[in-house]
Amino acid sequence: MLLVINAGSSSVKLAVFDPALAEVARAQVSGIAPGGHAAALAEGLAEAGVAPGDLTAVAHRVVHGGASLVAPCRIDGPVLAAIEACVPLAPLHNPANLTGIRAMAALAPGLAQFASFDTAFHATNPEVAVSYALPPAERQRGLRRYGFHGLSYAALVRLLSARGKVPRRLLACHLGNGASLCAILDGRSAATTMGYSPLDGLTMGTRAGSMDGNAVLHLAAVHGIEGAARILNRESGLLALGGSNDMRMLHAAGTAEADFALDHFRYWAVRHAGSMIAAMGGLDAVVFTGGIGENDAVMRADILDGLHWAGAQYDAGANRANAFSIHDPSSRVEVLIVPAGEERQIAAEAQAVMAGE
Secondary structure, three states, rough: OEEEEEEEEOEEOOOOOOOOOOOOEEEEEEEOOOHHHHHHHHHHHHOOOHHHHOOEEEEEEEEEOOOOOOOEEOOOHHHHHHHHHHHHHOOOOOHHHHHHHHHHHHHHHOEEEEEEEEHHHHHOOOOHHHHHOOHHHHHHHOOOOOOOOOOHHHHHHHHHHHHOOOOEEEEEEEEOOOEEEEEEEEEEEEEEEEOOOOOOOOEEEEEEEOHHHHHHHHHHHHHHHHHHHHHHHHOOHHHHHHHOOOOHHHHOOOOOOHHHHHHHHHHHHHOOEEEEEEEOOOOOEEEEEEHHHHHHHHHHHHHHHHHHHHHHOOOHHHHOOOOOOOOOOOOOOOOOOOOOOOOHHHHHHHHHHHHHO
């Protein structure tokens, strides 16, 4: 069996897959104290009914691979060092991912470990799409667009491939508390809305989305760097506009503030979608994934209504969650829902690396 680990600073999520990539167990341990990840992993495995000796390998979600780690790989010394070198790019995520890797090594020495990177799927973006118009010295420090949610996008491409064919010009919408869009051209990422960090792009649950750099500087001048980071990442977005980062609560609230928050989310999703469609030179299909994308039929309909100019229409009789297709036969553009599958994607990538060794 293959174990997939998504380690956070105070929690760890585990999923166990058999050789056919069927999920056989899942567990989560929260409230982990510093230095307690090894014990938490042992607790999670026990909860899942799996012993370390049952495992063939373990695969980790690593948020940031930088410009060099652009494919899944076996974890060794140089890879660990490269992940650590990306800590300044993802200070909230990569340290926790490294903690999970080291804790698993302590728990099961000698067990093969693999890493998959949330940024890797976007390595196919052209240089003109990822480069900021900054002086060379700043670009050499790693200031560029990376993009995120790559494992989610890779998973939906894999699933669509297995079911037949990936539409040539596919607008992928990963909509959840963190939200982004990706222009997938011929099965590869051509552009995405997130940039140097997961803060850029769409209005999100607690993140502000795209902002003028001078507005960010103003926040930093007033509140300090840490205060500005807190506001932009944890106190903004739907929470700031409507009083909640839960779409269900916003739909039910019936207040002017909640309605405005929903309008803001829709407006910026549609506006950024236009940019993604331009990057592909047109549109053949739209796919929704993530908690909002899969389950919020009203928001899906609103976004598609905003894309009617691109040929999308919405089948109002198919407002069901987790349907593979909600295609309206009268639409020129196919509309799909694909359940998020990052953990299975990580397992599949680790299998592929093992098979190629």
